[in-house]
Amino acid sequence: MAVIEVKDIRKVYTETKVPVYAVNGIALSFEKGEFAAIVGPSGSGKTTLLNILGGIDVPSEGEVIIDKKHIASLSSRQLIDFRLKNIGFVFQSYNLIPVLTAIENVEFILQLQGQSKNERRKRAQQLLNEVGLGDRVNDRPAQLSGGQQQRVAVARALASRPQFVLADEPTANLDSKSTENLLNIMEKLNREEGITFIFSTHDSRVVKKARRVITIEDGCVVSDERIAPNNI
Amino acid sequence: MLLIIAWRNIWRNKLRSFVVIVSVSLGLVGGIFSMAMMYGMINQRVQNIIENEISHIQVHHPKFTENYEMQYVVSNASELQKKLMTSSEVEAVCSRLRIPGMASSAQSGAGIMILGIHPDEERGVTRIHESLVEGSYLEGRRNPIIIGEKLARKLKVRLRSKIVLTFQPREGELARGAFRIVGIYKTNNSVFDQGQVFVKRTDLVRISEYKDDHINELALWLKEMDSAQMLSKQFQKKHLELQFLTWRKIQPDLAMVTDFMAEYFIIFMSIILAALGFAIVNTMLMVVMERIRELGMLLAIGMNRGRVFRMIILESVFLCLVGGIAGVGVSFALIEYFNQAGIDLGLFAEGFESVGYASQVYPELESKFYFIIGFMVVGMGIGAAVYPAWKVLRYQPAKALRME
Structure with missing residues (x-):
């Protein structure tokens, strides 16, 4: 059963003299437990598609249905709440809160959900242990390497036990060792906890791990390959 | 955690925050001390007139x-x-x-x-x-x-x-x-x-x-x-x-000046704080615009606009409060010191005395004015952050995340 479904979505930017179609008639669906990569050259519309899938951008046309909910029918407040409870985000440039420590960054999401301090601390510590940063919980982002920051970002994305995680070029700023490490963590979480991961990437290392590869060019899907049977 | 984030955020750019804090402090010291001088002069004048001329009550036909x-x-x-x-x-x-x-x-x-x-x-x-x-x-x-x-x-x-x-x-x-x-x-x-x-x-x-x-x-x-x-x-x-007249009725002009001191103070300080407020609006605009990706990220991960708005307001209030506390502290110390030592304006003695004011001024300020200024500083902090917060919250998270 599809947890995310997009029907003929278009996203047009009209801020320039000539309208730019970042996404131009894409229809896709993702099922629970997928480990999918959206690939394509720069400017092909990967990030825009991911933003629309995550409800942080609104399509100019078309429908986005997440967990049977039409995103367009949600108010701004409901949408924020929906994202908080159902979607985890990992960004290319980590986007951690620089003034908070690693554990506070992870706890922050849980606080937004209204969890108690003890619960928050326990869950954040557990997640940071899982991503291998149990000994760096009190470090601020500036004290961590790029790979470590991205692992904190993954822990943060998973903190609220989301149905799926959207990761926008998560390995773009990482060296090979950090990339390998991060991908292993995400693959493990996908396999063991059934969390759906959707990446936008043009990193071949990520593509190799993906079990579904969607290629887009000029805002359109040009191929949608399932590399291995979805057995989760 | 919102308080922690807001508090830590103001120290991210120490130099900029320091400049704002010093501006707020100096503005307040200037305003409060000027008012204390004025208040002291008026109080001295009232006391002198009462003690030397009219006493508390006079009785006449x-x-x-x-x-x-x-x-x-x-x-x-x-x-x-x-x-x-x-x-x-x-x-x-x-x-x-x-x-x-x-x-x-x-x-x-x-x-x-x-x-x-x-x-x-x-x-x-x-x-x-x-x-x-x-x-x-x-x-x-x-x-x-x-x-x-x-x-x-x-x-x-x-x-x-x-x-x-x-x-x-x-x-x-x-x-x-x-x-x-x-x-x-x-x-x-x-x-x-x-x-x-x-x-x-x-x-x-x-x-x-x-x-x-x-x-x-x-x-x-x-x-x-x-x-x-x-x-x-x-x-x-x-x-x-008979006619019983209090000093207020005998010298209604002085009574009026004394009565309106709080209003003068509020108007005078409002002008100073408004000027400072515009500088803080500018600073807060810089603060939010250079962190727009971060704010976009907060919106994206599920922090609602109200919370982001409160966080920006809190940052501005903290900034103003630190400056306010420093300014009020320095003003209080100066006023206490000069209240004992006095300020000799002997150069202008003739002018002052011709209108009934002493040339040795002892600044003073009632404690209620310090509370008033506290509220005004918080008000300035809130007021100065509203526009920057509103401006940044108009952005969709995706657009904010795209901005450099």
Whole structure:
């Protein structure tokens, strides 16, 4: 059963003299437990598609249905709440809160959900242990390497036990060792906890791990390959 | 955690925050200290006028203050004086014979107000005996007089010189008497010093052929200045044939200035804070625009707009509060120090004294003003962040995340 479904979505930017179609008639669906990569050259519309899938951008046309909910029918407040409870985000440039420590960054999401301090601390510590940063919980982002920051970002994305995680070029700023490490963590979480991961990437290392590869060019899907049977 | 984030955020760019904090502090120090100077000057003026000139309450015949005509006396003044003294709220009462007249020396003359007093009674009500710069307080057996330093200069007379006072008695021709200067006083009000002379009431009665109980003014010194209004009303009810005037009614201009100090303070500080507020708006705009991706990320991961708005407001409030606390602290220390040491504005003494202000200023500020400024600073912090917060919250998270 599809947890995310997009029907003929278009996203047009009209801020320039000539309208730019970042996404131009894409229809896709993702099922629970997928480990999918959206690939394509720069400017092909990967990030825009991911933003629309995550409800942080609104399509100019078309429908986005997440967990049977039409995103367009949600108010701004409901949408924020929906994202908080159902979607985890990992960004290319980590986007951690620089003034908070690693554990506070992870706890922050849980606080937004209204969890108690003890619960928050326990869950954040557990997640940071899982991503291998149990000994760096009190470090601020500036004290961590790029790979470590991205692992904190993954822990943060998973903190609220989301149905799926959207990761926008998560390995773009990482060296090979950090990339390998991060991908292993995400693959493990996908396999063991059934969390759906959707990446936008043009990193071949990520593509190799993906079990579904969607290629887009000029805002359109040009191929949608399932590399291995979805057995989760 | 919102408080923690906001607090830590203000220290992300220490130099910028430091500049804002110093600006707020200096603005507040300038504003608060100026107000304290003004407040101190006005309070000193009020105190000087009350202590040297008008006391807390004056009692007259209702028509006396219209033209100072001698027929309008306080009837049964001695009895009334004794009666007023029995009130537990009254510290002292003195009786006076107030007559407009003319003082003449061999060289010059001047219009004056002659105050015929009982020296010992007057000590309990006014501080003229403490303002003597030369001579003594109405000592001497025959017609001693105390005059102000400025009048002495105008009449070109000195201690022990003789001057002639001319005034209109109750009936008949003008009365004249020669008085010997036994004391020269100086207050902070050169207009007062030039216009008031003090003589013994008994001498004035003798020269003018008034009756001994001819009294046209009683002056009351109260234990608590604030009870003047209430006591005046009480006395007035009992003595409808007389007029009881508090210092506020005698000097309504001063009373008004005192009453409106809080309003002046708020208006004055509002102008300063508004100017500072615009600088903080600019700073907060820079703060939010350079962190727009981060704010977009917060919106994307599920922080609602209200929380982001509160976070920005809190940052601005913290920034202003740190500056505010520093500014108020420094102002308080300066005011306390100069309240003891005083500020000598001797260079402008003549100008100040010509309008009744002391040239040695002791700044002071009531504690309520520090609370008012606290609220105003918080208000400025909130006000200064509204526009930047509103501006940044108009962005969709995706657009904010795309911005460089």
